[in-house]
Amino acid sequence: MNNKEYRPTLSQLRTFVTIAENKHFGTAAGKLSISQPSLSQALVALETGLGVQLIERSTRKVIVTSAGEELLPYAKKTLEAADAFLAHSRGANGTLAGPLTIGIIPTVAPYVLPDLLKNIQIQYPDLEPRIVEDQTRHLIQMLRDGQLDTALMALPSEANGMVDLPLYNEEFIVVVPEGHELAGRTDLGLDVLDNLDLLLLDDGHCLHDQIMDLCRRANVNPSEAATAVTRAASLTTVMQLVIGGLGSTLVPRSAVDSECRRAGLGTATFNHGVTAEREIGLVFRSSSSRAEDFKALGELIKSAYKSATAAGTDIAGGVVNVADGAVTAAAAS
Numbered sequence: 001m002n003n004k005e006y007r008p009t010l011s012q013l014r015t016f017v018t019i020a021e022n023k024h025f026g027t028a029a030g031k032l033s034i035s036q037p038s039l040s041q042a043l044v045a046l047e048t049g050l051g052v053q054l055i056e057r058s059t060r061k062v063i064v065t066s067a068g069e070e071l072l073p074y075a076k077k078t079l080e081a082a083d084a085f086l087a088h089s090r091g092a093n094g095t096l097a098g099p100l101t102i103g104i105i106p107t108v109a110p111y112v113l114p115d116l117l118k119n120i121q122i123q124y125p126d127l128e129p130r131i132v133e134d135q136t137r138h139l140i141q142m143l144r145d146g147q148l149d150t151a152l153m154a155l156p157s158e159a160n161g162m163v164d165l166p167l168y169n170e171e172f173i174v175v176v177p178e179g180h181e182l183a184g185r186t187d188l189g190l191d192v193l194d195n196l197d198l199l200l201l202d203d204g205h206c207l208h209d210q211i212m213d214l215c216r217r218a219n220v221n222p223s224e225a226a227t228a229v230t231r232a233a234s235l236t237t238v239m240q241l242v243i244g245g246l247g248s249t250l251v252p253r254s255a256v257d258s259e260c261r262r263a264g265l266g267t268a269t270f271n272h273g274v275t276a277e278r279e280i281g282l283v284f285r286s287s288s289s290r291a292e293d294f295k296a297l298g299e300l301i302k303s304a305y306k307s308a309t310a311a312g313t314d315i316a317g318g319v320v321n322v323a324d325g326a327v328t329a330a331a332a333s
């Protein structure tokens with residue numbers, strides 16, 4: 001029977017949400033850093049107070065009841081509001097304070113994070129950033145589940161219930177083996193993709209999809225010989241494949257400084273009139289009350305992106321040479 005005087009605690013709601021998201025008591029207890037008996041007690045107290053069964057328990061599986069499914073979004077919004085209240089109270093004299101969980105796609109994280117985290121420490125010392133690197137589809141799901149506050153990814157997200165905050169457009173740089181006829185050129189058209197054995201990241205990485213879209217615009221089908229067997233999960237591995245003569249690739253400009261300062265690589269850029277780029281921005285739930293925080297975070301990200309691209313300016317459109325232990329970039333003649 002429903003107790004009209006009952007008011008659930010945030011701890012009880014968090015217990016319910018965590019169990020519902022993970023469908024496993026042990027996993028949920030681990031994530032909440034409590035024992036399974038304590039987890040079960042909190043759930044029983046919540047269900048007893050509400051007079052509703054939220055979770056069906058069995059020896060083999062955990063099932064969210066129909067009532068639980070109906071109440072789950074409200075529990076998530078309550079926890080989200082409580083977290084926002086705490087964050088704003090900590091940052092009452094300014095934005096960006098308290099814990100903030102940020103998802104980032106793998107083709108952005110290594111290149112933007114160094115300056116971003118440094119700038120956060122300087123400008124918002126009360127902010128407690130928590131970083132989750134994962135592929136786009138997983139980040140979107142974690143946003144929906146309330147496991148992330150926001151995510152930095154390629155736009156548009158095309159996700160229901162989400163807000164896209166555009167930050168910058170990032171051009172693609174062509175990476176070829178040293179000595180390749182394209183190395184050093186700055187006047188490429190999209191048709192050049194038809195003459196390259198393109199090496200791509202595995203399916204699931206948005207960069208893979210972005211390059212495929214670019215190829216479709218140019219009416220180009222990437223060589224099956226280069227992509228059918230050879231597969232890579234990181235840009236670092238792709239660079240080694242290019243050095244080894246297995247093909248060529250495209251990288252976002254922010255990755256040039258980190259990935260292309262290796263002997264055996266050459267780079268080239270597209271003509272200024274050619275659109276070969278991706279849009280990067282923050283994505284967050286439309287129900288979130290932290291839009292102003294995300295705008296402030298976006299300014300820090302844009303600054304970090306500018307630093308990353310500036311560092312690789314001497315390489316883009318050039319050939320990487322190694323002499324006497326020093327790495328330099330020289331334009332191809």
